[in-house]
Amino acid sequence: MHELGIAESALQIALDRARTEGASRVHRMVIRVGALSGVDPEALQFAFTAILPGTAAEGAAVQIDPVAAVAHCPDCRQDFTTDTDHFFECPKCGRLCATIKQGRELDLVRLEMS
Numbered sequence: 470m471h472e473l474g475i476a477e478s479a480l481q482i483a484l485d486r487a488r489t490e491g492a493s494r495v496h497r498m499v500i501r502v503g504a505l506s507g508v509d510p511e512a513l514q515f516a517f518t519a520i521l522p523g524t525a526a527e528g529a530a531v532q533i534d535p536v537a538a539v540a541h542c543p544d545c546r547q548d549f550t551t552d553t554d555h556f557f558e559c560p561k562c563g564r565l566c567a568t569i570k571q572g573r574e575l576d577l578v579r580l581e582m583s
């Protein structure tokens with residue numbers, strides 16, 4: 470379950486930042502997870518519940534914001550959303566597109582601490 474490693478990395482970043490800023494508690498973390506990032510949001514959430522206790526982020530709210538996958542068709546010059554992992558078929562012309570504009574995000578975008 471690689472979500473555990475990802476949660477541990479995010480927690481480490483949060484704890485490092487708290488230490489740098491002189492905060493004693495982390496209250497909230499917001500993480501953007503792209504539909505194509507290969508990360509299961511539920512498994513990630515679960516991983517956090519397993520690792521937060523005993524740290525400065527114990528009891529912190531972890532908000533996971535899903536980001537839809539958006540591909541781009543060079544023929545139609547239009548963006549379209551997709552929910553598949555590997556082949557992005559343009560809904561207009563049927564071309565298989567490889568250009569992804571968003572959906573691979575895996576970012577810790579917000580931290581609240583005090």
Ligand SMILES: [Zn+2]
Binds near residue numbers: 544561562
């Ligand atoms: Zn197209």
